[in-house]
Amino acid sequence: MSQTVFGKIARERVSDRVAAEILRLITSGDLPPGEKLPAERQLAEMMKVSRVSIRAALQRLQGQGFVSAVQGGGTRVVSATGDTEPALTELVRIDRSNLHDLAEIRSNLEVWAARRAAENARPKHLEEMAASLEAMASPERDAHERALDDVAFHLAVARASGSAVYLHILTVIRDILTEMLDYHRYELFGTPEDDAAVLAQHRAIFDAIEAQDASGAAEAMDRHLSWVLEHYRTPEGAAAPASRSDAAE
Amino acid sequence: MSQTVFGKIARERVSDRVAAEILRLITSGDLPPGEKLPAERQLAEMMKVSRVSIRAALQRLQGQGFVSAVQGGGTRVVSATGDTEPALTELVRIDRSNLHDLAEIRSNLEVWAARRAAENARPKHLEEMAASLEAMASPERDAHERALDDVAFHLAVARASGSAVYLHILTVIRDILTEMLDYHRYELFGTPEDDAAVLAQHRAIFDAIEAQDASGAAEAMDRHLSWVLEHYRTPEGAAAPASRSDAAE
DNA sequence: TAGGTTGAATTGGTATTACCTTTAGACCGC
DNA sequence: GCGGTCTAAAGGTAATACCAATTCAACCTA
Structure with a gap:
């Protein structure tokens, strides 16, 4: 032995x-x-x-x-370092219904992150969020730029949560969602009213985080994501979040 | 065109x-x-x-x-998750505080899974859960076996959720947690009273799932994990759930 | 001439067949 | 029991043929 x-x-x-x-x-x-x-x-x-x-x-x-x-x-x-995270991607590619689960899980994590952000946000994070809010409010931004601002806001919240682990997981999930949605050529659209609603919801989240109101931030984020999921739900159901909801935010 | x-x-x-x-x-x-x-x-x-x-x-x-x-x-x-998470593992290895975040995120996901399980559980999943409950209730099981039963129960809930994506993410997280905790040689102990409490909580979760009570299942799981986190919290705080809470469940 | 069309050569993908090397288990004798 | 042998089964390699998609140059048409 x-x-x-x-x-x-x-x-x-x-x-x-x-x-x-x-x-x-x-x-x-x-x-x-x-x-x-x-x-x-x-x-x-x-x-x-x-x-x-x-x-x-x-x-x-x-x-x-x-x-x-x-x-x-x-x-x-294609790569000199080799990608290793195809497992989850493959999983989603096999069964589209997994895409919906993934979006739902992401929502859950974002709510958690909002709570954490309210507890841990530092001035520079608040500035970052404010900047993306301001950009998104600007009337001359087109749909594509607006989507980027959207992403930026959620990313700022993620950073404000102060959790490297969360940031990592969220990034992985986001990459998968965008890849799959891009693959299916989903367009990101929204009426001016929709944009206004999203902006208002973002503001509510921001206000709660700034006020260090953890529960309030979590609730605001939950309302926001529920609205997005509901608003952009597709008829077939399974691939529900096939819209800006996941591609952008 | x-x-x-x-x-x-x-x-x-x-x-x-x-x-x-x-x-x-x-x-x-x-x-x-x-x-x-x-x-x-x-x-x-x-x-x-x-x-x-x-x-x-x-x-x-x-x-x-x-x-x-x-x-x-x-x-x-050889693995149900592939070579996926080396990055995440490294992240946790560098900063132990990330371990706590990971445990918290896992809790969140488990609550979500419990809700899904209540909606989707099939007979074979219920049987699986019941089996692990019964095993855990047996007096002649030692601490180690009891921990395995614990894992089995949570795994059964995960499968019952019917989400391959969730099962994948949970497995990755669990692997990291067990690896890190085993690495630090944590012992899994619990007084008989603790074991009884855990068993009762598991039963509550099972009952809710069997009754297809989604909210009840989510609440029961939340109570359970909160109890575990609280009960086994360590003095230093950061690596709080360094106990059976994460290694086993 | 510019630009699209065609088609053969090239390249990866699949099928079939055959044989080799290693493993694992049955069997046997001491 | 212990060790050795035999053998069926499994993965690894080889050779050949053909399929399917891509490429690109020759070709043709406007």
């Missing part, structure tokens, strides 16, 4: 050697992101292995987020 | 469909970590696709860290 002298044998698959070699070229910078690597048939011949092994290696590298293959197009390097 | 009649075709790789299906089984809990999945040849026949496609799917899942294959041995599930 105490014979630690014996490590496990190297035992390496051919496809592992291939993957290691390609990965080495990627991380060393020889194959920068965007670069198209040789065709599978060429790689197979160059490395003197079967195409099966080449494909096995590339499949794993795809799973790790280093490369991306398009039928007929080729295989390209 | 304005021919919007033609949406883009579903075009999906066979191996993607296979990977999605397997991933669904993993994230839903049907294939828990450690479980060995059917042989490639069997999967190929069951899904009516070639072994090549099965392997392509498994290679990608390996790259994502969900499964692990060894020649001659088989393919096993």
